[in-house]
Amino acid sequence: MSPLRRIAAYLIGALTLAGALAPLVSNEDVSIPEHHLLHAVLLAGAVTTALLASPDTAGDRNGAWLVAVVGSPLLVMFLMWPSSYAYLDAHPIAHVGDHLSIALLGFLCTWSGQRYARGIGWIGGVATVSMAVLAAGGFGVVR
Amino acid sequence: MTSARRVLWIYLLTGIAVFTLMMLLGIAMRAEQARWVAFGPQIFYAMLTLHGGGMITSVALCGMGGLWYLMRREGELSARAALAAYALVVLGVVAVLLSVFPGGFAAGWTFLYPLPFVGATWASWATGTFLIGIMLVSLGWTAWCFQILAFTLTRYGGWGGASGWNLVFKRDAEPHAVPPPQSIAAFVVAVDGILTGMAGMTIGTALIAHWLSPSVLIDPLWAKNVTFFFGHAFANLTIYMALGWVYVGMARYTGREYHTTKILAIAWWATLIFVAVAYFHHLYMDFVQYRPLQYVGEIASYLSAIPATAVSVWGSMLLVYRSRMRWTLGSIFLFTGLIGWVVGGIGALLDASIPLNFDLHNTLWVPAHFHTYLLGGVFLFALGLIYMQLEERSGRCSPPLLRWVVGLTTFGGMAVFLLGFYVAGANGVPRRYALEPSPGPLTASWATVGALLLLLGLLVVLIEAIRLARLPAENPA
Amino acid sequence: MAKGPLVLPVFLVLAAAAMAVMLLVALSTRLSPLPYSQVQPNGYKLRRWWFVILSVGLVAIFAVTLPWFPYPPLRAAAHAAKNDTLYVKITAQQYGFTMPSVLPLDRRIVFEVTSLDVNHGFGIYDPRGQIVAQVQAMPDYVNHLPVTFTRAGRYTVRCLEYCGIGHASMQGGFDVR
Ligand code: HEM
Ligand SMILES: [Cu+2]
Numbered sequence: 112m113s114p115l116r117r118i119a120a121y122l123i124g125a126l127t128l129a130g131a132l133a134p135l136v137s138n139e140d141v142s143i144p145e146h147h148l149l150h151a152v153l154l155a156g157a158v159t160t161a162l163l164a165s166p167d168t169a170g171d172r173n174g175a176w177l178v179a180v181v182g183s184p185l186l187v188m189f190l191m192w193p194s195s196y197a198y199l200d201a202h203p204i205a206h207v208g209d210h211l212s213i214a215l216l217g218f219l220c221t222w223s224g225q226r227y228a229r230g231i232g233w234i235g236g237v238a239t240v241s242m243a244v245l246a247a248g249g250f251g252v253v254r
Numbered sequence: 255m256t257s258a259r260r261v262l263w264i265y266l267l268t269g270i271a272v273f274t275l276m277m278l279l280g281i282a283m284r285a286e287q288a289r290w291v292a293f294g295p296q297i298f299y300a301m302l303t304l305h306g307g308g309m310i311t312s313v314a315l316c317g318m319g320g321l322w323y324l325m326r327r328e329g330e331l332s333a334r335a336a337l338a339a340y341a342l343v344v345l346g347v348v349a350v351l352l353s354v355f356p357g358g359f360a361a362g363w364t365f366l367y368p369l370p371f372v373g374a375t376w377a378s379w380a381t382g383t384f385l386i387g388i389m390l391v392s393l394g395w396t397a398w399c400f401q402i403l404a405f406t407l408t409r410y411g412g413w414g415g416a417s418g419w420n421l422v423f424k425r426d427a428e429p430h431a432v433p434p435p436q437s438i439a440a441f442v443v444a445v446d447g448i449l450t451g452m453a454g455m456t457i458g459t460a461l462i463a464h465w466l467s468p469s470v471l472i473d474p475l476w477a478k479n480v481t482f483f484f485g486h487a488f489a490n491l492t493i494y495m496a497l498g499w500v501y502v503g504m505a506r507y508t509g510r511e512y513h514t515t516k517i518l519a520i521a522w523w524a525t526l527i528f529v530a531v532a533y534f535h536h537l538y539m540d541f542v543q544y545r546p547l548q549y550v551g552e553i554a555s556y557l558s559a560i561p562a563t564a565v566s567v568w569g570s571m572l573l574v575y576r577s578r579m580r581w582t583l584g585s586i587f588l589f590t591g592l593i594g595w596v597v598g599g600i601g602a603l604l605d606a607s608i609p610l611n612f613d614l615h616n617t618l619w620v621p622a623h624f625h626t627y628l629l630g631g632v633f634l635f636a637l638g639l640i641y642m643q644l645e646e647r648s649g650r651c652s653p654p655l656l657r658w659v660v661g662l663t664t665f666g667g668m669a670v671f672l673l674g675f676y677v678a679g680a681n682g683v684p685r686r687y688a689l690e691p692s693p694g695p696l697t698a699s700w701a702t703v704g705a706l707l708l709l710l711g712l713l714v715v716l717i718e719a720i721r722l723a724r725l726p727a728e729n730p731a
Numbered sequence: 732m733a734k735g736p737l738v739l740p741v742f743l744v745l746a747a748a749a750m751a752v753m754l755l756v757a758l759s760t761r762l763s764p765l766p767y768s769q770v771q772p773n774g775y776k777l778r779r780w781w782f783v784i785l786s787v788g789l790v791a792i793f794a795v796t797l798p799w800f801p802y803p804p805l806r807a808a809a810h811a812a813k814n815d816t817l818y819v820k821i822t823a824q825q826y827g828f829t830m831p832s833v834l835p836l837d838r839r840i841v842f843e844v845t846s847l848d849v850n851h852g853f854g855i856y857d858p859r860g861q862i863v864a865q866v867q868a869m870p871d872y873v874n875h876l877p878v879t880f881t882r883a884g885r886y887t888v889r890c891l892e893y894c895g896i897g898h899a900s901m902q903g904g905f906d907v908r
Contacts, residue, residue, distance in 0.1 A: 228403075295898075542872045542873070568778050572770055575756050576760065576763075610738055615852075682862040684889055686898060
């Protein structure tokens with residue numbers, strides 16, 4: 112791993128973590144779609160970190176990696192349950208926990224993908240971010 | 255260690271078993287529309303829900319098994335992972351089955367929000383079980399796609415190699431590193447499949463969220479887009495999976511070679527995009543949909559005819575033209591499958607024209623064209639694969655008389671059955687009507703006769719398959 | 732105008748042509764076989780033509796048929812400019828429609844279609860029983876469907892989106908005069 116890549120990984124990883132902690136300092140009301148999109152940004156950070164940090168090995172076809180790639184995006188979706196957002200906005204600690212789990216799952220999906228076979232992390236990561244962006248389109252609306 | 259052939263047959267036999275059940279439901283529905291029997295709307299729509307989802311899944315299972323087997327012949331693939339994906343899909347099918355019978359879930363396999371939750375004549379648990387079933391199918395499907403994609407990426411040197419990019423843009427692509435046509439198909443199916451599976455999980459989670467906490471509301475237009483993106487692409491990909499072995503089979507039966515060319519690779523990239531965006535044609539009659547998307551839908555639907563006809567069909571026709579083709583049941587099924595695909599495609603192109611769709615949307619024209627390429631295309635491809643395996647293993651094929659019997663009953667019955675849909679659709683008979691306005695009941699009567707003839711033909715096909723399977727193996731695995 | 736009945740012969744002719752070509756290819760295997768190296772170059776040349784004709788043809792059909800797209804004009808101003816347009820509210824609900832019983836002949840009508848519960852379809856059948864117009868009826872959204880009736884008589888409205896087990900019985904109608 113080149114030093115530049117290592118630095119970038121640490122930097123983006125740190126930024127993502129800082130982003131996850133945001134509810135501690137600010138509890139502005141955001142709409143549900145905005146909230147989904149903020150999660151998408153968080154996921155993008157986690158995915159990028161995982162892509163930068165994952166080793167350049169050829170990959171090993173262990174079934175556990177596959178389970179992680181397929182399962183994590185689904186769990187992410189369940190952490191973006193809109194009716195929980197009101198509660199989370201009122202409870203910063205729980206909110207940070209929610210964010211950390213989302214970021215961790217995004218990281219896990221991408222990292223496991225890269226370990227399973229090089230290149231898989233890319234599409235797994237992009238798909239996870241896309242799901243969060245997609246959710247902003249209509250998962251949880253106020254009438 | 256499970257052998258590759260074992261995995262193939264597990265997928266194929268399950269697919270055929272599900273197909274058989276669903277065909278019986280299909281005939282029952284058509285007979286109800288012909289007013290020969292009267293199950294009543296509750297049972298009719300429960301059958302419709304199960305038939306739609308079950309049939310698509312049955313051909314998807316055949317496709318997954320077939321394409322996995324082809325890839326397995328090119329390198330190392332885990333049978334355990336394939337069986338895990340299979341188990342998830344089958345579990346999903348069982349959940350859907352339970353939700354429909356005895357659960358009574360009848361919101362259609364397209365489960366358009368908010369229908370599953372409003373005016374339901376079924377229990378809430380049935381809705382939940384159905385949604386979980388859909389989710390399990392998505393999960394299994396996605397796992398299969400990731401496995402296949404991982405395989406082609408490692409086997410052919412990453413994204414550039416597996417997609418054919420290196421072949422098209424790099425002069426020094428080594429011939430042995432160029433994926434064969436079926437692997438290009440597998441790559442495209444896997445990429446689109448992952449996107450599809452993710453969309454399925456997104457809409458699935460959203461609906462499950464609404465099911466568990468009704469205060470979570472969903473935008474109905476968004477739900478329609480995501481649901482149809484998932485449903486359309488999943489159904490569409492079953493055809494593209496089957497093309498993998500159509501390429502292989504055509505080359506084998508004609509004794510000619512089919513290679514990956516630059517044109518073939520580019521055609522599959524086009525397909526990758528068209529499969530993802532053609533679904534907008536399902537929303538033509540939603541006038542509030544962002545207008546440019548309607549145009550994208552029509553153009554993508556139109557243009558998907560180019561890679562299909564100019565590459566896959568054209569290539570197959572060239573292989574056959576004045577070759578020493580061996581006409582066995584296997585090759586006949588593959589060839590007629592291509593005919594069904596093209597004819598259904600013509601029906602689809604007409605329906606994809608927005609001015610015509612204005613008169614055809616949600617009429618029986620829709621089941622008319624998709625049954626043509628799903629029943630008369632993908633399903634025949636699946637039979638082709640099965641017979642190809644049986645003929646290869648036993649070194650025998652079926653006598654000519656039997657081919658004629660199968661041809662007349664199966665293809666004749668199919669044609670009559672399909673024409674019933676087309677004629678009714680052109681005359682405005684709505685789809686998904688338990689009780690149809692005129693001329694629905696009349697066309698449904700012919701169609702039922704056709705479907706029964708088809709059933710008879712498929713029975714012969716089944717018996718002949720069992721006969722071939724019991725012959726001593728001349729070419730053991 | 733109902734285009735449905737026109738579609739069937741067009742389809743049958745195209746389908747028969749495609750089938751004939753493919754069956755001829757199948758029959759060609761009865762002739763003396765040719766080496767593939769002789770078939771392929773000609774086949775590829777012919778394919779180039781097919782590619783050009785099909786691409787140009789399909790894009791041309793899209794462009795030429797644009798005026799027949801049923802969508803209302805995007806700009807509200809264009810809407811309002813047509814002063815004599817009659818706006819008619821349609822509400823769909825499991826399993827029926829709320830709408831007027833009489834509508835005018837030869838006058839531009841814009842149906843404002845929505846639903847109170849699930850997705851429905853608002854499909855208009857002319858007195859001969861052919862579909863002349865349709866649009867989806869969606870909860871939370873209003874679809875605008877412009878129509879001008881040029882034939883007097885009894886029109887039937889049928890639901891054209893699956894909406895539950897009463898779907899097939901969901902219909903209504905109006906007189907045009
Ligand atoms: C074997 C003979 C078959 C028969 C007799 C049959 C019959 C039917 C009938 C009567 C309908 C309802 C049409 C309507 O009124 O809307 C239907 C719908 C459908 N069929 Fe089939 N079908 C057959 C094969 C297939 C195959 C092979 C597939 C796919 C691989 C398939 C997929 C579907 C789908 C997706 C629907 C739409 C369900 C819905 O509207 O929600 N069918 N079929
Ligand atoms: Cu309805």
